[in-house]
Amino acid sequence: MDTSTPPATLESSAEQRLSDCGIRPTAQRVRIASLLLCRNQHLSAEQILASLRAEGARVSKATVYNTLNLFAGRGLIRQLSVDGTRAWFDSNVEAHYHFHDMTSGALIDVPVSAVEFRNMPPPPPGMEVAGIDLVIRLRRKS
Amino acid sequence: MDTSTPPATLESSAEQRLSDCGIRPTAQRVRIASLLLCRNQHLSAEQILASLRAEGARVSKATVYNTLNLFAGRGLIRQLSVDGTRAWFDSNVEAHYHFHDMTSGALIDVPVSAVEFRNMPPPPPGMEVAGIDLVIRLRRKS
DNA sequence: TTCCTTGCAAAACTTTTGCATTAAA
DNA sequence: TTTAATGCAAAAGTTTTGCAAGGAA
Numbered sequence: 001m002d003t004s005t006p007p008a009t010l011e012s013s014a015e016q017r018l019s020d021c022g023i024r025p026t027a028q029r030v031r032i033a034s035l036l037l038c039r040n041q042h043l044s045a046e047q048i049l050a051s052l053r054a055e056g057a058r059v060s061k062a063t064v065y066n067t068l069n070l071f072a073g074r075g076l077i078r079q080l081s082v083d084g085t086r087a088w089f090d091s092n093v094e095a096h097y098h099f100h101d102m103t104s105g106a107l108i109d110v111p112v113s114a115v116e117f118r119n120m121p122p123p124p125p126g127m128e129v130a131g132i133d134l135v136i137r138l139r140r141k142s
Numbered sequence: 143m144d145t146s147t148p149p150a151t152l153e154s155s156a157e158q159r160l161s162d163c164g165i166r167p168t169a170q171r172v173r174i175a176s177l178l179l180c181r182n183q184h185l186s187a188e189q190i191l192a193s194l195r196a197e198g199a200r201v202s203k204a205t206v207y208n209t210l211n212l213f214a215g216r217g218l219i220r221q222l223s224v225d226g227t228r229a230w231f232d233s234n235v236e237a238h239y240h241f242h243d244m245t246s247g248a249l250i251d252v253p254v255s256a257v258e259f260r261n262m263p264p265p266p267p268g269m270e271v272a273g274i275d276l277v278i279r280l281r282r283k284s
Numbered sequence: 285t286t287c288c289t290t291g292c293a294a295a296a297c298t299t300t301t302g303c304a305t306t307a308a309a
Numbered sequence: 310t311t312t313a314a315t316g317c318a319a320a321a322g323t324t325t326t327g328c329a330a331g332g333a334a
Contacts, residue, residue: 024308026314045299060316065299067314084223084324086298099265102272116260121252123241123280130244130281138265139272166333168289187324202291207324226299228323289332296325306315 021074028059032067036077040092042107048089082107082135097134110136163216170201174209178219182234184249190231224249224277239276252278 014033018025025033031052036043043051049064068089071077080088082100088107097115099108115134123129156175160167167175173194178185185193191206210231213219222230224242230249239257241250257276265271 024313026308028315046297058316062300062317063315069300079226081223081226084221084229087226099263101269108266110263114261114263118258118260119256121241121256121278123278124250126283127241127243127280128283130279133275133277133279135275136263136265136271137273137275138269141268141270166288168332170290188322200291204292204325205290208289211325285334287332287334290330292327292329294325294327296323298321298323300319300321302317302319304315304317306313308313309311 017076021076023070023074023076028057028063029067029070031055031057031059032064033071033076036071036089036091038091040090040109042080042088042090044086044088046086080107080133095132097132097136099136099138101138103138103140110134159218163218165212165216165218170199170205171209171212173197173199173201174206175213175218178213178231178233180233182232182251184222184230184232186228186230188228222249222275237274239274239278241278241280243280245280245282252276 011030011034014030014037015025017037018029018033023029032048035048035051045061045064045068048068049059049061052059052064068077068079068087072079072089075093078090078093080090080098082088082098083105090107092109095112097110097112099110100106101108120129153172153176156172156179157167159179160171160175165171174190177190177193187203187206187210190210191201191203194201194206210219210221210229214221214231217235220232220235222232222240224230224240225247232249234251237254239252239254241252242248243250262271
């Protein structure tokens with residue numbers, strides 16, 4: 001639909017990643033992937049929609065949500081439930097944890113290497129660990 | 143409003159805890175506190191509303207939400223963001239973590255003693271740790 | 285009386301869905 | 310051409326809010 005602004009290299013690498021996941025690289029999906037996957041970041045659906053429209057892209061809210069769910073389902077991004085207000089989409093799918101600045105709402109990545117677990121409780125019988133979400137809440141030092 | 147069913151001891155201990163927190167123990171607040179604080183559990187606002195009404199209590203949705211927010215603000219309960227769908231209110235305010243059964247949605251308490259951290263990343267300058275939320279996601283073993 | 289709490293309904297938000305239209309292979 | 314994706318608007322679900330009425334001090 002829109003063929004301007006973002007560098008060809010970014011777009012083509014996003015296209016490549018979508019194809020690799022078996023996702024048809026439509027214009028909207030490539031735009032969303034380019035925006036999100038260019039670096040490690042945490043964005044809400046609304047932020048993504050606003051950014052794309054600011055760039056002049058033609059995208060609907062429904063497509064943003066559909067696309068984010070699709071990407072998350074294919075492991076291209078990770079959906080976070082950090083505060084109850086909305087979902088955050090994390091472009092970093094490597095194992096890692098988060099600082100959550102409760103004042104500003106900001107999320108900061110914490111590498112796995114910074115937190116080592118001495119022991120972990122065994123999962124209940126018949127269950128296995130699918131993932132570990134660690135959120136370290138921060139407040140301004142008093 | 144309603145003076146039936148729950149044991150007097152439960153109600154009076156709930157009343158005591160509310161008074162201790164400087165919360166005026168109205169009928170609705172005592173009912174909600176009695177329901178939630180009788181044991182360690184994780185309930186949604188809607189579940190609490192349904193339980194109270196099933197018991198014959200006269201309570202509105204607005205009051206349930208107002209009350210839960212009030213209790214959480216006073217540290218009487220803890221609000222959890224585990225899945226994006228809704229808030230869960232945890233009657234256990236002692237430090238602890240959670241298993242999250244992704245199949246059933248169930249939450250299971252994990253005592254702090256079951257998880258020891260070998261090291262923790264230092265909070266950014268000017269910040270301090272306000273809390274640690276650890277969610278261990280579980281799926282059925284394949 | 286005065287202040288706080290409640291209930292109801294409506295509003296505010298985030299996210300999903302139905303369906304006609306459009307784009308991709 | 311045939312299938313899948315998009316856009317729009319409406320719906321769905323959770324949580325908040327405004328305001329009149331009710332209850333406690």
